[in-house]
Amino acid sequence: MDTMSALIFHKPGDVTVEEVPIPKVGPGDILMKVHATSICYSDIRVFKGEKKATSGVIPGHETAGEIVEIGSKVEGYKTGTRITICPILACGECYFCLLGKRNRCIKRVTLGYEENGGLADYVLIPEQLVKLGHIIALPEGLSYEVAALTEPFACVLNSIESCHVMPGSSILIIGGGPMGLIHVLMAKAVGCPQIIVSDIMDSRLESAQELGATICVNPQRESLKTAVMNATNGLGADAVILSVGNPNAVNEGLEMVRKQGYYNLFGGFPPESVVQLDPNRIHYDEIFLTGTQNATSEQYVRACRLLTAIPDAGKIVTHTFPAAKADEAYNVRLRMEGLKSAVLY
Numbered sequence: 131m132d133t134m135s136a137l138i139f140h141k142p143g144d145v146t147v148e149e150v151p152i153p154k155v156g157p158g159d160i161l162m163k164v165h166a167t168s169i170c171y172s173d174i175r176v177f178k179g180e181k182k183a184t185s186g187v188i189p190g191h192e193t194a195g196e197i198v199e200i201g202s203k204v205e206g207y208k209t210g211t212r213i214t215i216c217p218i219l220a221c222g223e224c225y226f227c228l229l230g231k232r233n234r235c236i237k238r239v240t241l242g243y244e245e246n247g248g249l250a251d252y253v254l255i256p257e258q259l260v261k262l263g264h265i266i267a268l269p270e271g272l273s274y275e276v277a278a279l280t281e282p283f284a285c286v287l288n289s290i291e292s293c294h295v296m297p298g299s300s301i302l303i304i305g306g307g308p309m310g311l312i313h314v315l316m317a318k319a320v321g322c323p324q325i326i327v328s329d330i331m332d333s334r335l336e337s338a339q340e341l342g343a344t345i346c347v348n349p350q351r352e353s354l355k356t357a358v359m360n361a362t363n364g365l366g367a368d369a370v371i372l373s374v375g376n377p378n379a380v381n382e383g384l385e386m387v388r389k390q391g392y393y394n395l396f397g398g399f400p401p402e403s404v405v406q407l408d409p410n411r412i413h414y415d416e417i418f419l420t421g422t423q424n425a426t427s428e429q430y431v432r433a434c435r436l437l438t439a440i441p442d443a444g445k446i447v448t449h450t451f452p453a454a455k456a457d458e459a460y461n462v463r464l465r466m467e468g469l470k471s472a473v474l475y
């Protein structure tokens with residue numbers, strides 16, 4: 131048996147399950163038998179043509195499995211080890227890599243976009259990734275399905291740390307999709323007594339409440355600003371996270387962050403989005419406006435450990451599919467059904 135089932139991205143709107151050769155392991159590579167790969171909203175953005183990926187690539191950057199083959203020159207790894215990966219192929223030498231910010235590497239490529247990722251029976255962990263040490267052994271007892279969430283949890287760890295969210299902080303999360311809800315879980319784990327979530331879908335607000343949000347607002351029915359100001363003595367939230375890729379929502383979030391508070395544009399926007407905003411709001415109120423994208427290697431390591439301390443983490447995955455139906459995992463996300471979907475191999 132030298133073929134495997136894989137999902138192939140051909141072009142926007144076109145992903146198919148196919149039989150392809152199992153990758154050959156070079157002297158510096160490691161082969162992982164995939165057990166679980168979850169679908170990211172960025173995979174959906176690639177599908178919609180909003181974000182680029184190489185034609186013919188196997189998508190999937192949120193993946194966990196076990197080491198089944200090790201290249202002849204690789205040392206320090208054992209077959210059978212349960213792992214997840216940081217899918218960032220960084221050069222290790224540029225200014226950002228030297229700063230420890232491999233997610234900002236100027237030569238960065240990422241498994242699942244430019245190189246083959248985890249929506250397949252096997253994924254080749256290339257030599258460069260092995261050298262970077264982007265292979266994280268799973269803590270005992272952490273299931274593959276939850277371990278595959280290391281990447282999105284690392285992204286959220288980067289988000290809340292960039293916003294200096296601390297025990298006692300108030301946080302407003304605009305958008306109750308999977309990434310917004312991971313912010314809820316993380317804010318709860320960190321010790322935020324006020325976790326405010328806004329979404330126009332009531333089903334998502336229900337999930338937010340179940341996962342630890344303290345105030346849930348549907349802005350189509352009530353004023354989000356009033357709710358936030360009431361909850362924060364009229365100050366605004368210490369941190370505001372925009373977890374929707376809607377440029378029209380940028381100003382709304384800016385209104386609800388307190389003076390000297392942090393505002394993170396967490397979700398990617400459609401290309402060529404333009405937003406007008408009041409620079410004096412940022413100047414006079416000393417707002418820290420930032421974006422975050424992906425995470426540092428170190429945040430991946432901590433996110434993987436942190437998953438064991440968040441018992442509800444697995445609730446983010448509501449739909450699972452077998453390898454042969456990997457494309458259906460995309461369709462449920464496109465239809466906005468449930469939360470995250472995952473493919474089990």
Ligand SMILES: [Zn+2]
Nearest residue numbers: 170192281282
């Ligand atoms: Zn992701």
Ligand SMILES: [Zn+2]
Nearest residue numbers: 221224227235
């Ligand atoms: Zn670099």
